[in-house]
Amino acid sequence: MGARPSGIGEVVAALVRHLPVLAPEYEFTLLRNPVRDQPLSDAANVREVVVRSPANGPVTMLHLPLAVDLAGIDLFHAPANILPGGLKMPAITTVHDVMWLTHPHWCNPSPWGRIERHFYGHGIRRALSASALVTTVSAASRAAILGIAPAAADRVIVTPSGVAADFRLVPRDAGALAAIGVPAGRRYCLIVGQGAPYKNHEGALRAFALAFAAVPDIDLVLVRRRGDTGPALERLARRLGMVERVHFLRPVDRPALVQLYAGAAALLHPSFVEGFGNPLAEAMACGCPVVTSDCSAMPEVTGGAALLADPCDPGAIAAALKRVVDDPALAADLRARGLARAAELDWRAFAAANLSLYDRVLAGAA
Structure with missing residues (x-):
């Protein structure tokens, strides 16, 4: 959750807002962007660790434990398309889309985009092959994912996104x-x-x-x-x-x-x-x-x-x-x-659907 608005930021905000309340029996560790100088949550079952390495940066991709101590974590949720390297616990990755694999020229046609293509391509392919489960936010994205990784069909689950309550009818000003x-x-x-x-x-x-x-x-x-x-x-x-x-x-x-x-x-x-x-x-x-x-x-x-x-x-x-x-x-x-x-697009329902997948993976890992 950085300084600029994004769809992925909205997804993460919904998880942060609802999961601690929905699952008081779990402890949640939030890896916080340093630009966020205030706590993300005041829930009793949340601790926060500021991580200086970018969420979609080289340290995260190569070996996230270089940037943060993950001892005691039983399940890692990677919410932003790529699965970090070096994780020893089961992971769920949310892959929002696979444009970097199917249409990279639609993402960033600049010279830097060629580097991003390899970066995101590697992280997404790792997510599809190594995640215990892959979530995605629409049936259309699931179909695109399975077009690339058909063997992952039983591990790719749709959890539809929501819309925040402050988007509502207001008088025109x-x-x-x-x-x-x-x-x-x-x-x-x-x-x-x-x-x-x-x-x-x-x-x-x-x-x-x-x-x-x-x-x-x-x-x-x-x-x-x-x-x-x-x-x-x-x-x-x-x-x-x-x-x-x-x-x-x-x-x-x-x-x-x-x-x-x-x-x-x-x-x-x-x-x-x-x-x-x-x-x-x-x-x-x-x-x-x-x-x-x-x-x-x-x-x-x-x-x-x-x-x-x-x-x-x-x-x-x-x-x-x-x-x-x-x-x-x-x-x-x-x-x-x-x-x-x-x-019908409810963020609490989205968080609850993700929580059911946490339960599923943790039950299998026990």
């Missing part, structure tokens, strides 16, 4: 939106997610231009992190004649993100692949209609509460987006279905 860079009085579609190629932000921008080039009173707002694709998107917006209507926001905090969802005409999320796709759940929980991809985990996560389109077809994405924006009855129906679907 025009002043708060203006303070974070949304032009006053303008309708807008919203994109949320990191700047990696698999998010398909270029396709989203092209689709927005196809849908609304002749509709001057609606904008596109992007909240993005990581990646060096921002300048390329700005150049594309200029070529498409949309540069004045596309707004790249600075990083925002959770209340601001909730406001962005609350005020948007639609969330546009046409990823090529997702392990889960937290913005989908967050948007639905805030009553924001969703347009997303018809592949990977997106149909599963939205559960019939979104319009789906081929992410490789900007025209299809544009048509779906225009339908939502132009049809208030459809938008209202998507809001209602999205709220109902988001209510």
Whole structure:
């Protein structure tokens, strides 16, 4: 759990919040990122150890006991795709997706990405072969995992992600939106997610231009992190004649993100692949209609509460987006279905499902 928001960070936060309460008979040791200067939990059955080596760094990969004393640990849960080296106890690894093995160019196309490809590829393959159990956050990710490691079928378990309670219906606050860079009085579609190629932000921008080039009173707002694709998107917006209507926001905090969802005409999320796709759940929980991809985990996560389109077809994405924006009855129906679907995505249930797997592994190791 570092300084920047992430889907994996949300998963870890849910485990930290719920597991000590669900399992008072267990003692939990949390390996804490040094940027977190406050305890993660005040539960009596939790102890915390600050580990200076990065969670996804070379020491962790090669031999985690060099960085932290793991004596007395009966089960290790690795929540961030890779299984650390040097573990002597049984381990469960959460593999959110296998893009680094199947589509590494979608993760990081820079020269550094070639190094990351080998790093994550090694850690994920170790997880799939050596973990007592592998959890993943969607049936789509499980299918992708089994496409690589079919022999692991009886060890790969789906524990669907949830959505945090602070993503909820709130009144639209025009002043708060203006303070974070949304032009006053303008309708807008919203994109949320990191700047990696698999998010398909270029396709989203092209689709927005196809849908609304002749509709001057609606904008596109992007909240993005990581990646060096921002300048390329700005150049594309200029070529498409949309540069004045596309707004790249600075990083925002959770209340601001909730406001962005609350005020948007639609969330546009046409990823090529997702392990889960937290913005989908967050948007639905805030009553924001969703347009997303018809592949990977997106149909599963939205559960019939979104319009789906081929992410490789900007025209299809544009048509779906225009339908939502132009049809208030459809938008209202998507809001209602999205709220109902988001209510089914429960972090406590996610933690309880993981706890049942802890019990299973520990019973087998006894």
